[in-house]
Amino acid sequence: MSQTDRSNGLDGFQAANIAAEAGRLCSVVYRSRAVSALSDFDLYRLVQVAQARNATESITGLMLYDDGRFYQWLEGPVESVARIMRLIRSDRRHTDIEILSDKPTAVRQFGDWKMRLATRGVRSIHSGHNVVVPSSLELEDIRAHPEHAPAVLAGFSSIVGTPPVLEPLSNGPLKGPAGALLKDIIVTAVLPEMVARRAAVERTTPWPIDQRARALADLLVGADNSAALELLHTLQDSEGAIRHLYETLLEPTARRLGDLWGADLCSELDVSLGLGHLQRAIRVLNEEVLQPTIPKGVYLPAVLIVPEPGEVHMLSSVLDSDALQNAGWDPLMEFPDSDEALQDLMADSWFDALDLSLSPSFRREAWLPRVTKTIALARHASRNPALVVVVGGRIFAEDSHAGAQVGADAFTPTALATGKVIEKGIAARTRK
Ligand SMILES: Cc1cc2nc3c(=O)[nH]c(=O)nc-3n(C[C@H](O)[C@H](O)[C@H](O)COP(=O)(O)O)c2cc1C
Known part of the structure; x- marks a missing residue:
């Protein structure tokens, strides 16, 4: 492409690329505090205005809003960034602006993201606007260590490419x-x-x-x-x-x-x-x-998979069962409606392990005493005195102490880990 082509009909982003070649780009990352909590609509409007203005200034980046805090990455030609930062600084919707990073850069981290919004939760108003959803770990990280914000925000840019314009969903x-x-x-x-x-x-x-x-x-x-x-x-x-x-x-x-x-x-x-x-x-x-073929003579543990009696959300059990089946195991999945029904199952057949789960969606903290009782009764009724009990579900994935609290031998942080967790539990029991 010749220089003449470049100077004809450039849009903001092509112009920005030229600026990059000329080495006049910079990036600024700051955090600030919202003066009052923003509604979904406020946030949506703010980003919409920012995006429109940024497009004319060849500014790209990402704005994260969480818990009354803004974290923003702006990048573009030095003068444009300075201009937008002046506007941002005088915006009364936020205060306590702290610059976390301000440096020249040769390339854009955020390609042609005119200013993508990152925020927690699924806000229906933003649907179709490609909101990036940060994980709670990322949010905790930047809250505790604001100096990590530039790296965390940069991490979101791995969602590469042009943000697709989503058509209304059918x-x-x-x-x-x-x-x-x-x-x-x-x-x-x-x-x-x-x-x-x-x-x-x-x-x-x-x-x-x-x-x-x-x-x-x-x-x-x-x-x-x-x-x-x-x-x-x-x-x-x-x-x-x-x-x-x-x-x-x-x-x-x-x-x-x-x-x-x-x-x-x-x-x-x-x-x-x-x-x-x-x-x-x-x-x-x-x-x-395709189910893997397990060579003859390989011993696979006998596993009973059940949701906690009374638990209406079966997905954790279903996922665990499928994960084991996909590994060639042959678990038995049952849905006992009471501790007594579970005890009958435990007494009827030999099981190496019991996989007991709570909802994958709700934390169900209040249910922990109930799970403790279920596990104690199941162990008591089990034909196998060395029964391994593993627990799964949201609460156990999020709170690593909850498993021990209910008397389980181990917890499964994700269904994919079920087989390994059970094998480890059995190995530990055998060594005892
Ligand atoms: C946290 C925060 C981030 C903002 N980010 C941008 C931005 O990236 N680009 C932008 O043009 N305006 C941004 N704004 C809005 C500007 O402060 C200003 O309201 C906007 O540019 C409209 O200015 P105008 O009323 O002079 O047209 C932001 C405001 C806040 C509170």
């Missing part, structure tokens, strides 16, 4: 809040995370999320199996894709459903419906998995 066969909710989650929260992880792992071309996001959302909330299978074939294009789905899609989606409920953004019924749809998605996924 209505899947499931209408109503559960359908809308799941679509919202998949599009705004889960898929960007999947893409980020894949990008981090593979560092290849960006995954085109818009098409697949819509298709996957439809899979989860709809009943169109042919579309679902087509999508799953694409997802399975790399070895271990199913594993990615467990870790990056199903369990986080379940937790997010619980967060939405916690934030009063959906009903308990929505959560249950959403979990049901995830379960259906797993069925489809597993039809595609």
Whole structure:
């Protein structure tokens, strides 16, 4: 491309590239405190205005808002950044501006993100605007160590490529809040995370999320199996894709459903419906998995998988069962409706391990004494005096002490770890 071509009809971003070549780019990262809490709409408006202005100034970056704090990464031509920073400094919606990093840069970290918003929770108003959803770990990290903010914000840029403009989502066969909710989650929260992880792992071309996001959302909330299978074939294009789905899609989606409920953004019924749809998605996924052949003579532990009696959310059990089956094990999954029914199961057959789970969505802290009792009764009724008890579900994944508190031998932080955790538990018992 000749110099003349470049000077004709440049848009802001092409101009910015030229500035980069000339080495006049800089990046500024700051944090500040909101004067009063921003509603979803306030935040949406703020970002919209910022994006429009930034486009004219060739500014790119990311703004994170959480718990009354702003963290913003701005990058672009030095004079433009200075101009926008002046506006930002005099904005009365925030105060206590602290510069965390201010330096010249040769390349943009955020490609052509005019100013992407990162915020927790799934805010329906932002749906379709490609909100980046930070993890609680990332949020805790920058709250405790603001100096880490530049690195954490830069990490979000691994969601590479042009932010896709999402078309309005089509209505899947499931209408109503559960359908809308799941679509919202998949599009705004889960898929960007999947893409980020894949990008981090593979560092290849960006995954085109818009098409697949819509298709996957439809899979989860709809009943169109042919579309679902087509999508799953694409997802399975790399070895271990199913594993990615467990870790990056199903369990986080379940937790997010619980967060939405916690934030009063959906009903308990929505959560249950959403979990049901995830379960259906797993069925489809597993039809595609080739069961490994276990050589004859290899001893596989006998495992009973049950949700805590009274637990209506079965997804943790289903995921654990599928993870074990995919590893060639043959677990038995049951749904005892009382401690007595579980005791009968324990007394009827020999089990090396009991896998007991609580909701993947709700924390259920108040249930811990109840789980303690269930485990004690199950051990008492078990034919195997060295029964290994592993627990799963949101509370155990988030609080590493909860497992010991209820008298379990171990907890499964994710369904994928179930086999390993059980094997370790059995090995530890055998050594005793
Ligand atoms: C935390 C925070 C971040 C902001 N980021 C930007 C930004 O990146 N770009 C921008 O133009 N305005 C940003 N603004 C808004 C500006 O302060 C200002 O309101 C906006 O540029 C409109 O200015 P105008 O009323 O002079 O057109 C931000 C405001 C706040 C509170």
